[in-house]
Amino acid sequence: MYKITIAIDGFSSTGKSTVAKRLAKALGYIYVDSGAMYRAVTLFAMEHNLIHKNQFNKAQLIKQLDAIKISFKFNKKLGFAEVYLNGQNVEKKIRTLEVSQFVSQVATVSEVREQLVLQQQSLGKDKGVVMDGRDIGTVVFPEAELKLFMTASAEKRAQRRYDELIERGDDVSFEDVLKNVQSRDHIDSTREDSPLAMAEDAIKVDNSNLNLDEQFEFIYSLAKAKIAECN
Ligand code: CDP
Secondary structure, three states, rough: OOOOEEEEEOOOOHHHHHHHHHHHHOOOOOOHHHHHHHHHHHHHHHHOOOOOOEEOOOOHHHOOOHHHOEOOOOOOOOOOOEEEEOEOOOOOOHHHHHHHHHHHHHHOOOHHHHHHHHHHHHHHHOOOOOEEEHHHHHHHHOOOOOEHHHHOOOHHHHHHHHHHHHOOOOOOHHHHHHHHHHHHHHHHHHOOOOOOOOOOEEEEEEEOOOOHHHHHHHHHHHHHHHHHHHH
């Protein structure tokens, strides 16, 4: 059976990764979390003092890019691939609010994007992939057969992310999470290189009022119809 490429883009905390993971599992496709790669580069920058006291040393990060190796390893128990930075599992470390506060700045750097996009294209070269991010349908896989663009109100999204962080045991305030969501929306949508934008042929999914099951069923039916059409 011919396998397709599914690109899921959209604003932060719209549940892209939750639905993408579930979709990949249901279809027997691989799932790639492109945001995790930008987060891993950000973590590297923080751990090497390239981000310090709110100052981001972009030139040094570009110089050190060759020292950053990002990979994914499938975790059978969790049912998805976890991200590794230079051989270390950083899946948990990259999800903190501190990393979220700098990741969009790091993601504006063209040299970083260039490397990560090449790696993403290589991960998806055999198709049968669900990838989520900000530029998957526009830059990474402009030929993807199915493109979705997820959105929801900033307050809903911040509430979801706040609940997630509290559940993990992180000490954060709702106001800080909302501020972060709004600031990343702004940086991601206005940056020069590959800004977050809906591809012309993407289907917009506003999930402000959809629960996870409803959202999954809707997207799964779109994917099945597209796969049938391509076979
Ligand atoms: O999980 P959430 O939606 O909050 O974010 P993410 O998918 O982990 O992505 C974190 C950040 O990485 C985004 O806010 C973007 O700045 C950047 N990113 C990007 O520029 N391009 C992508 N394909 C994926 C993420």
